[in-house]
Amino acid sequence: MEANLARHLDVGEGTSTFACTAHHHSIPPRTPGATAFWALHLDVLVSSRSAGSDPKSHHVTLPSSSGLARFLTSIRKAAAPKTASVSICLILPLDNGYVARSDFLQRRLECWEPALQTASFVPPTSFVEWVPFPAGGLSWTDLSVIVSRAVGVIHLCHGTPASDIDRELRNRLSFPWLLPDPIRPRRIAWVQGREDLQSIGRALEAAAALGIKLVILDEPGHWLQSSDSPGVHLREAFVEVDITPDSGLSGRVVAAVGSYPEPIDGVVTISDVRLAAVARASRELGLPTESPEAYDIAANKGRTRMLEEELRMGAVGATDTGVGKESFVLRHAGDLQSFLEGSSLDFPRIVKPVVGWSSECVSRVESEAELVAAVQRAADRHASSPTPSTAVVVEPYVAGPEVDANLVVLDGEVLFCDISDDFPSEADRAGAGLWANFEETQNVMPSALPASEQVGIREQLLRSVVAQGFKTGVFHCEARVRNSRYAYRANQEDGIVDLVPDAAATESNGEPVDVYLHEINARPPGWLETAAVLLAYGVDYYALRMLTAIGDDEAARIRALSKPFLDGPQFHLSVLMVHQGLAGVMRSRDAVGEYLDGHPDVQANVVDFYSRKKGGDVLEGHGSAALCWVGFLSVVSRESRRDLLRRVEHVAGQLTYEMETEDGRLMRVRGLSGKGLFALD
Structure with missing residues (x-):
């Protein structure tokens, strides 16, 4: 008109x-x-x-x-x-x-x-x-x-x-x-304020837009404490609390919330090692929460694996004995020898600590000798942490495609789910060696897996979430797909690797598709993936996590804000990781930002980026037990997935950073490995 x-x-x-x-x-x-x-x-x-x-x-x-x-x-x-x-x-x-x-x-x-x-x-x-x-x-x-x-x-x-x-x-x-119904202003206590504004900024902005006042609970001297810090206007107050993840954390949170002069409607953390403690504090305060015992299971990879074996393989009593049909849990590295004497193992196997994050100390082993070394390394990783643990889980290596799946669940119903493809890591290559790791290379959304397999992923992961004892929340799940009809293969024209239909990986053998759960993180994905999903689908996991912490009164908003774009994601997106190589000191002031400044042609298709390691920061190196990436870029294509992967390869062939090695040499290092980074053979 x-x-x-x-x-x-x-x-x-x-x-x-x-x-x-x-x-x-x-x-x-x-x-x-x-x-x-x-x-x-x-x-x-x-x-x-x-x-x-x-x-x-x-x-x-x-x-x-x-x-x-x-x-x-x-x-x-x-x-x-x-x-x-x-x-x-x-x-x-x-x-x-x-x-x-x-x-x-x-x-x-x-x-x-x-x-x-x-x-x-x-x-x-x-x-x-x-x-x-x-x-x-x-x-x-x-x-x-x-x-x-x-x-x-x-x-x-x-x-x-x-x-x-x-x-x-x-x-x-x-x-x-x-x-239709009035919405009350709310107040939430947020435990652990994160490392900088970029890693929590979208959550702070979401709280303000939702009418939620945030009270940050963290250590004295945290950057959100200062009245002149960036983003400080987005929080109501800062309360000094010792947030060490030990047995006393829940009591300290209870004391801080109970003494705050204004009523608090819920308590939130997105820190894996603090989830159960915050749930216990919420229960003691009479505030909405999921079961602390469910958080305990999710945080323990051994208990998670044994519960999966009971659910999917009929391994009766696995959660009590720590021994399933495919996997087993060791309390100490010294328990391995007696287990080997009574069992015959097939290889390859995966070894990992029962607690941990970011694939730290996760190893692929091809022999008993490598198994012994990997178990000792995994057992040592958290032996001296505030909550010591020497337990290790040993499970089969599953060669199927790996996925990240994020579920928004309300009273056992999935309101929204996104599935993305977690491309092969260094340790996925045959013969990569004991010290190769499973650090993420790139995560591509939406997934290329067929719709039938994605439905199976969603349904099977929901069953696992509910089996652990959860009813409501935002869950970041990592899994592999057994018997998938798709596999990673290099394109014959340009060598670019992607997930494609594979004649050797069909359902012709009659085996049904099975989702092999690695872990359930009972919180939103990391902030870079949370931002990527918001940009691609229009769904904000941080906002939804805060609303779920307030309880049933926010069900209408949770449902409303779980609606994605009608036509699906607005582009294909790759969260592309920049990794460390040698140990030393970072000399590039802002590796990713400097690269983009020098390549305006690339900037147009980068919707988010960050350099975590700044000039002067220590680089732990490729072999470190504590994996830490240098930076990331969210690269997009509005044309096709194929076009996206070409753009990713272009970036991978160009992006470098300057560092000083431990012996004092200045070097310019590639943070990405080009076509070889994602190759499997």
Whole structure:
């Protein structure tokens, strides 16, 4: 519907006037269960002119403090000298309701290329009234009401077809962003504030948009304690607490929460070694929580494996004895010899500590001699930690494709699940050796596995989550797919490795697809993957984790914010890891940032990046028990998975960093290995 009304928007008290043309307004097709809305498209002149220069003009006066006034003023200030006009789109609701998340427009439109800038005008948890659609045509009397009641605005690329805009708005905004029942402001205690703003910034922003005040519990001197730290405005308070993950942690959390002067609605941590303690503290405080005993099982790879053997293989009593049909758990390295004397093992095998993270001290062994060495190494890893453990799990090496699967579960129902392909690691190569590791190389979403296998992954992992004792939460699961019809193979034309249909890995042998669980992390994935899923699918795991900590009262928001884009992920995305090589000291100030600054052609397809190791930081080296990556890039393609992997190979062949070795030599090192990085033979 067209409305060619060349008139003026008067911003402020007549001091700054923008001429605008309302050229299109429309209602995108409504999706059942989603908030209905309509869109008004305007072209706005950004050159400032006197309000009285055109005696025939009609004016819509906006208070200078209004969101739209500030938005237009910022666009005018940033506009290039020769810019005549800009295109904007106002979003108007056709339903009444309370806003589920105040920044929903920014988050759901992130990385949509035509959207240059977005702004929301609704405060957290506020009530929003519907704005009738002008079916009979738009008048400037209508517009004076419309601009004051828009929930948000989008600055669009000139020339974007209105039909494309309407289609994409329906894709991205078809979820219940307005809810019928009032939403109370909340307060959460967050245990462990993470290492820097980038690793927690999106969680802090999500809390503010949800109307949740955050109280950070962490050690004295943490960066979020200082009143002038970046992001400090996003937390309500900082409380000094000894968060050492020992037997006294739950009591210290109880004391801190109990003595806080304002009521706290829930306690959250995303630290693996603190999950069970926080659950125990929540239970003692009478706050919502999942079972602490479930967290105990999830945190223990030995108990997880034995429970899986009972569930899937009928290994009765495995959780009590530590011995299953395929795997076994050793309390100490010294127990291995007696086990070997009474058993015959096939190889290859996987050895890992029963506690741990990031694939630390996980080894693939090909013989009894390697098994003995790997068990000792794994047993030593956490022997001197605050909660000592020398236990080790030994299990078969499963050669099928590895996946990361994240599940949002509410009362035993999966609301959302994303599955991504965890590409082969160094230790997946035959003959890689005992000291090769399983550090991630790249994680590609969405998965290339066939839909039938993805359904099996989702269903089998949900059964495992429930079997451990969980009902609600966000769960990051890692698993391999046995008997998959897909396998990693190198393309004959360019050598690029990908997951493809494989004649040698079909279901012709009659074996059903089986999901071999490695671990359930009862929290969102790491922040780089959490950000990747938000960008690709529009679902924010940090926001959902905080809402699940508040309990049943937030079920409606959990359901609403678990809705992905209608058309699926907006691009193919690879979380590409930059690894350490030699031990020494990092000399590049910002390895990934410096690379991107020098390669603007690559920047256009990188939506997120970070250098964890900065200039002057110690590099532990490839053989360290504590694995630590140098940085990462989230590389995307809107064209195809094949195009994405070509872009990844391009980056892998170029990205280097400078370091000083332990013997004082300056070297420029490749953090990625090109085609060879993902090869299996």
